[in-house]
Amino acid sequence: MNLEEVARLAGVSRSTVSRVLNGSSGVSPATRAAVESAVASMRYLPNQAARSLAGTRTDTVAVVVSEVHDRVFDDAFLTGVLRGVTSGLDGRRAVVAVNPPSVSDVDGCLVVSMDGHDPLPRGLSVPVVLVGRPLSGGLAYVDSDNLGGGVLAGRHLVARGRARVGVLAGPPDVAACVDRVAGFRRALGGSPPAGVVPCALTPDSGAAALAGLLASTPDIDGVFCATDAIAIGAVRYLRSVGARVPEDVSVVGFDDSVAATVCTPALTTVRQSAEDLGNTAAWRLVAELTGEQDLPQSIVLATELVIRESS
Amino acid sequence: MNLEEVARLAGVSRSTVSRVLNGSSGVSPATRAAVESAVASMRYLPNQAARSLAGTRTDTVAVVVSEVHDRVFDDAFLTGVLRGVTSGLDGRRAVVAVNPPSVSDVDGCLVVSMDGHDPLPRGLSVPVVLVGRPLSGGLAYVDSDNLGGGVLAGRHLVARGRARVGVLAGPPDVAACVDRVAGFRRALGGSPPAGVVPCALTPDSGAAALAGLLASTPDIDGVFCATDAIAIGAVRYLRSVGARVPEDVSVVGFDDSVAATVCTPALTTVRQSAEDLGNTAAWRLVAELTGEQDLPQSIVLATELVIRESS
DNA sequence: TCGGGGGTTGGGAGCGCTCCCACGGCGGAG
DNA sequence: CTCCGCCGTGGGAGCGCTCCCAACCCCCGA
Incomplete structure (x- = not known):
């Protein structure tokens, strides 16, 4: 089934059918209606390959x-x-x-x-x-407004009264993580984080990074993580060393992943769509x-x- | 850039280039080599639309x-x-x-x-x-071998000494769930489950279904869930009513989702690829x-x- | 030596569409 | 009343490829 057949049924020419299908102007309402009804009755679908070949688009x-x-x-x-x-x-x-x-x-x-x-x-x-x-x-x-999300996370930890926060920053070559951390820093204003540590995007890496951070700065009371995956590792590590979350240490993630909702405790996080x-x-x-x-x-x-x- | 140009450069005809590109036989090794080198030097890529239009495939x-x-x-x-x-x-x-x-x-x-x-x-x-x-x-x-996976789950609970197991079966119109439950039943052989309850594919639905099951059959010591999502709801409910997992009740899920690894306790489950x-x-x-x-x-x-x- | 067949190759005919140009008819201006 | 211009329409050309058939060459057997 092709343009020609539709044209025949509608009593017009190939060109006119093409014009109607492409919504171009310069077709009388009566003709347009006739063509549309023919197209509908034949359940005609244009051949995409031919369209691309003849035209300038591939859609x-x-x-x-x-x-x-x-x-x-x-x-x-x-x-x-x-x-x-x-x-x-x-x-x-x-x-x-x-x-x-x-x-x-x-x-x-x-x-x-x-x-x-x-x-x-x-x-x-x-x-x-x-x-x-x-x-x-x-x-x-x-x-996503990763910077703004970082700001939200920072303000939240400040509002919670956390004064010595660590940051698990994720990989330095992931723009989203970089932006999140930058926003977080901005929210903290004059009182910078107690430590900022890069890590990979896995729970294990997050746990290891936090372990390192705690070794040098044991009195941390908050952790901002560039992703939920990292945060899950952080929470796991904190609990493994006997720290209570959130009583002793607050943890905030980023992404609002499914995992954030099912882990224990459920993660405070920043949602993006x-x-x-x-x-x-x-x-x-x-x-x-x-x-x-x-x-x-x-x-x-x-x-x-x-x-x-x-x- | 089209077939014609490649043909010219290779010193052959359009048809021959086409034959080489489509791997059809009946081209001498020398000609084939000439064409291939021309194609490579021009970085020629066939026009997909023209191919589809002329041929019988769209690839x-x-x-x-x-x-x-x-x-x-x-x-x-x-x-x-x-x-x-x-x-x-x-x-x-x-x-x-x-x-x-x-x-x-x-x-x-x-x-x-x-x-x-x-x-x-x-x-x-x-x-x-x-x-x-x-x-x-x-x-x-x-x-996936959902039936076989169900059997594995069933045998596992039997091996764990669980004698009164409930099944959160998922929706009856999801073939995967139906098969998983069928396999589970098969593994139990002569001693059927203490109860089989359908539910939706969400943790909340799983929790609700388990609540209903426990109301009628309180002494359950194992739960097989058609999916991890259901299992997470089941675990949450069990803990909310003070039951220990796995000491009091064993829970097995299905899918090996990421959530299964991060929830507490981490889920025993059946992996599919x-x-x-x-x-x-x-x-x-x-x-x-x-x-x-x-x-x-x-x-x-x-x-x-x-x-x-x-x- | 001649004819037949197989292995290679070239070229024509479209695939179904879009684009462009040409044509006919109608209305308004002169 | 005539001419011009515009709107609506039709038809040709051609996009780049595949498929088919014809042409060609070479080698073999008779």
Whole structure:
């Protein structure tokens, strides 16, 4: 079934059907109605390949997921982003590629990456929008307000009366962690953290980092962790050495992962919406593809403090 | 850059380049080498749209994800499947669609669905492989050995000396849960469970279901839960009423989710590999697309008992 | 020596669509 | 009343590829 057949049924030409399908102006209402009814009655679906060949678009965008090796709690983030992206793509198709060598035949590209080194698919000259701020490079991106979230966490610990707080900062090459810690520092103002220690994104690494921190600074009464995964390790370590959470030490995480709600004690954390992130990134990309002008280079989405038992 | 240009550089015709690119026989080694070097030096990539239009394939498969409303712990499963699928697709492109009204222009379709009602995208007449056994219907599928996993869980509780076990069975329309419970019953043999209660896939529902079960059967010493999410609710409820886990009551979950490792006590559970599931399903679909004969209608992957603190 | 067949290669015909140009008819201005 | 311009429409060209058939060459057997 092709354009020609639809045209015949509607009593018009191929061109006119094409015009109607593409919503271009210059078709009389009567003709438009006739075509639409023919399309509906035949359940006609345009051949996407032919469209791409003849036209200048493919109506397909790539979603490139660059995997980190020690991903642990990122699954919910990824599915959230993906869900948001597919719903924000406005009819375009999403080709998903994990660690792709190259991507071609797409109109645009969304890149979801944990680390700051943007691993752009090579040989690609289409608009790109990143999900998550890159550490460098002038690419458009959409990100959660990690800085603001860090501020929320900092104010919260201050409000709880915690005066000697440690920070488990995560990897220095993950922009989200860097921003969170920066926000946290800002909230503390004149009284800086008692110690800031980098670590990997795993509970074990968080536990080890906190052990190191406590060795040099035993009288800590609060810990801010760049991610929930790290926080879970921190809580585990604190309890293993007999410290009570939150009575002796308050712990705050970041992400509001499922794990944060089921661990004991349930984690106070900062919530971000992965789905909104994906949806917004898709919207931003589509806007660029449709030729919209004056688009913001970066978009930052609000975060929210969720107070539970650990603080 | 197109076939013609490559042909010119290689000093052959369009047809010959096409033959080389498609790996068809009947090309002399010398010619083949010349073409391959031309392709490499130009970094030529075939236009996918033109290929689809002229040929009979699109080299694209749809990955249809049908979302359930009360998904809670499924994110890791989904990303695992997706990861496996993309790596098993052997160069084909994966178009991901979440709850799509319709899908077209694909060679085949993978459907990831929690519930047993297979929500096939309509108007689709291509090979389909399901990830997870459907409750009905003769479609090809790949699934974890949920039955075998249930047996493992049952034997384990028997070995632990648990004689009065309850089962939180999950929804009756989720094939995976049905199978897990069936396997569990089989392992118990002549001494059936003290009670089997359906519930939703959330901790809260699990807690509520267990509360109901304990009301009628207070002397239970073991609980098998169809998923980890349910098990986490069960553990929470048991502790809330003062029962010790595992001293008083053993609890076994299913999925080996991240939450199972971070909750207290860490859950004994049955592990399945979502990535293998996706990879195998992709392989099965590709095999069918390439015309392979005598393919198995269903493929079942092994599961594994993981013993932790809750039993 | 000649004819037949197999192994290679080239070129034409489309796939179904979009884009562009040309054409016809109608209304308003001169 | 005539001319111009615009709106609505039709049809040709061509996107880059695959498929098919014809052409060619070379080697073999008769």
